[in-house]
Amino acid sequence: MNTGVVKASMFSVLGFLGVAKYFRQVEKAELNASEKQRQVRIKASPQFQRGKVIGRMPYTPYQESKLYLNIISFLNRSRLKPQASLPYVKADIKALNKRSQSLRVTWLGHSSLFMEMNDARILIDPVFEFAAPLIARSWFSRNVNSPVTKEALPLPDVIVISHDHYDHLEKSTIKYFADKPVCFFVPLGVGKHLENWGVHPEKIQEFDWWESAVVHGIEITATPANHNSGRTGFDNDKTLWCSWAFRSEQGRVFFSGDSAYDDHFQAIRKRLGRFDLAFMEVAANVKNGSGYPVENCGHMQARHTMQAFQDLGAETLFPVHWSTFELFTHQWDEPMNDLIEEAEASGARVVTPMVGEVCYPKRRQEISFWWRKIEGASERKASAPVTESTYSHQETFIYSD
Numbered sequence: 001m002n003t004g005v006v007k008a009s010m011f012s013v014l015g016f017l018g019v020a021k022y023f024r025q026v027e028k029a030e031l032n033a034s035e036k037q038r039q040v041r042i043k044a045s046p047q048f049q050r051g052k053v054i055g056r057m058p059y060t061p062y063q064e065s066k067l068y069l070n071i072i073s074f075l076n077r078s079r080l081k082p083q084a085s086l087p088y089v090k091a092d093i094k095a096l097n098k099r100s101q102s103l104r105v106t107w108l109g110h111s112s113l114f115m116e117m118n119d120a121r122i123l124i125d126p127v128f129e130f131a132a133p134l135i136a137r138s139w140f141s142r143n144v145n146s147p148v149t150k151e152a153l154p155l156p157d158v159i160v161i162s163h164d165h166y167d168h169l170e171k172s173t174i175k176y177f178a179d180k181p182v183c184f185f186v187p188l189g190v191g192k193h194l195e196n197w198g199v200h201p202e203k204i205q206e207f208d209w210w211e212s213a214v215v216h217g218i219e220i221t222a223t224p225a226n227h228n229s230g231r232t233g234f235d236n237d238k239t240l241w242c243s244w245a246f247r248s249e250q251g252r253v254f255f256s257g258d259s260a261y262d263d264h265f266q267a268i269r270k271r272l273g274r275f276d277l278a279f280m281e282v283a284a285n286v287k288n289g290s291g292y293p294v295e296n297c298g299h300m301q302a303r304h305t306m307q308a309f310q311d312l313g314a315e316t317l318f319p320v321h322w323s324t325f326e327l328f329t330h331q332w333d334e335p336m337n338d339l340i341e342e343a344e345a346s347g348a349r350v351v352t353p354m355v356g357e358v359c360y361p362k363r364r365q366e367i368s369f370w371w372r373k374i375e376g377a378s379e380r381k382a383s384a385p386v387t388e389s390t391y392s393h394q395e396t397f398i399y400s401d
């Protein structure tokens with residue numbers, strides 16, 4: 001990892017002396033070698049067939065016409081979003097600057113997480129801006145600001161990526177960290193994007209499913225998911241997608257990435273054991289024949305999320321992939337209301353920190369129903385209790401802008 005950094009600084013000195021041309025040649029050769037190695041691995045991977053990942057997304061018949069749902073999504077977009085930008089807690093940089101031995105999590109919105117344990121800093125699927133190419137920026141604007149800038153965040157030891165979709169892999173973020181002493185763990189094939197954006201191949205580790213590496217005593221394993229990939233419309237399924245398992249003495253954590261419900265959750269538990277904490281993606285349930293069956297595009301309705309969580313044998317559910325961007329046809333807070341209903345029925349333990357709020361998931365705490373206090377929040381069942389959070393809201397500043 002450090003070799004890449006040393007090389008980068010050498011290049012700038014040599015460039016100043018006017019001899020970079022020769023070394024650029026060497027770098028190109030390194031990139032070619034890296035790509036060659038990547039293609040060999042893709043060819044040998046059981047996940048790929050003829051250069052593409054084997055797809056296995058489910059298909060649920062639409063109860064309303066797909067065209068109708070898309071039109072609703074288009075016309076109703078402003079009503080699906082919150083009326084104003086959602087509140088968040090400004091990340092406590094002073095606290096984060098001191099490394100954490102025990103499991104500590106700061107949700108940065110959507111599926112972006114700053115997770116610490118064993119004194120390691122792990123940045124997962126970091127997206128600080130919007131979840132689309134520049135041209136579609138306004139369409140995929142954020143409902144809540146990032147609680148911290150990438151510049152202010154303590155430097156992570158490793159950046160972990162689940163797949164190459166825009167809401168999980170942000171070019172500007174990768175470019176920012178490219179010349180920093182950080183290593184990148186990505187699913188097989190995704191390293192090509194990173195190299196195109198200036199990350200030295202030596203800083204990238206590409207994983208096929210079930211492959212592991214150890215960082216600060218944490219065994220990090222790429223585990224299966226049921227999704228898809230691509231950024232341009234011309235590169236569909238050319239790179240692998242995955243979920244991730246992080247296992248150490250301080251905690252056993254699972255991150256779902258994006259995935260439809262499938263038997264892989266049971267397979268992961270069978271192979272890696274139970275988890276203390278599971279970051280799980282969640283979308284709204286199809287109710288009374290109305291709504292978008294998100295499994296058809298590789299995601300989970302709340303009922304699927306709960307089933308997957310139970311399959312994993314995890315102790316605490318930390319829902320992600322909700323509230324930050326409008327991706328489907330449901331209202332921004334519908335996934336969480338549905339998930340809470342599922343949790344009330346099954347007795348599952350859920351933690352629901354605000355964006356930016358520091359969370360120690362192993363500590364007991366009441367659910368904070370912060371999203372229900374937002375003006376314009378969805379109608380909900382009267383039976384659902386609203387309790388004050390035991391997080392120290394009074395010690396933090398809640399921003400709304």
Ligand SMILES: [Zn+2]
Binds near residue numbers: 163228258
């Ligand atoms: Zn995705």
